[in-house]
Amino acid sequence: MNLNSSATKNGSRAQLRQLYKNKRSELSAFEQKKAARNIVTRAVENALFVKVKRVALYASVNGELNTQYLIAYLWAQAIEVYLPVVHPFSAGHLIFLRYTGDTIMRPNRFGILEPELDVNTLCPLNELDLIFTPLVAFDTNGNRLGMGGGFYDRTLQSMRANERLPNANLSAKQAKIIGLAHDVQRASLLPAQDWDIPLSAVLSPTTFYLFKGSSMNQDQKKKAAAIAAIEYVTTGSIVGVGTGSTVNFFIDALAKLKHDIVGVVSSSDASTARLKKHGITVFDLNEVNALDIYVDGADEITEYKHMIKGGGAALTREKIVAAVANTFICIIDDTKLVSMLGKFPLPVEVIPLARSYVAREIVKLGGDPMYRQGIVTDNGNHILDVYNLEILDPPGLEATLNQIVGVVTNGLFAHRGADIVLTGTHDGVKKA
């Protein structure tokens, strides 16, 4: 038996339900509309729809967080939207039918609009990527208080039970169950029942609450690390900005502070373009004497904070900007942590004329260099990616490679490694 349930009396659940329904209904029409728009921004910021094809939502009633803008966004991304329909045969269960601009909607016995029953538009539960549920209240353990009919609980229970059957397809994906709620629907602790299915997360207009045990995708981890780095940005400073997909999340978050900082120094044309698009002032490094922090990603990093960088061909400018900064903050997801560098091919930037010569010299050192075809760096040079290196002495190899005539720089960041590493993991951001 669930520990919480012994303390639960039907009365207390009913009272809580009333309390949070009242809170929800006290929101003005303006607040409701703003909330409905903001959940789209929060969902996109948290990379919820990356590689997502089918999403279950709901038609909002009685002050529930309105899903109309979220649905419009998903349609615009060509992501299929499904809405719940009371199961015609299995009492107390839901099925999910496709919802498009042409779907005929009919009120069910509770007065809630549903797509007209048509089995051709049905999506089996195991083919949904995300299921957004309405709720009356949620707590920070992921417990959900619904309307009391138990429709979602029963449906999601059978879905999870089917996933545990011996003949279940183990490689089949599990739909993530995410509650949608106004911030006023957050309770400190809700009484849970044995049959409750905990939520993976709750999306509110201000926050994406991710609960323990739920899994994050790689982009969500990168973003969590990037947002954690914002804490190190000080008012009135000039920030060194790296390059790559993780840094892109940092740039987007930094945009909100653009009036508090003096500006940034960028490590690549790609980052400069993104920074400028946000209206952030970008300085040439020659105009700047010192940088407090430099924030950048990595392709691999060890516990000694030695890194391989340059997967995006920006290594030389990254190394230069990093050299000027007092503190190098490395932001990564946990797939980048390694015990030894070298599985990721080591990028080496070379003067084009010297490419073949440098490649022959690298072979003598035991590496397998490959010319990164079609890539010209921001400095007009070429990249050799060196495979099959077991890098036992990163500072030593960094120096040796830099001694080869024609090498501009190499992607080992060992002499000047990271100072702080912020790693996005399933259990939050870890600092080292």
Ligand SMILES: O=C[C@H](O)[C@H](O)[C@H](O)COP(=O)(O)O
């Ligand atoms: O040249 C690219 C940079 O060194 C990047 O910091 C590195 O490749 C990591 O990129 P991402 O954050 O996209 O994994």
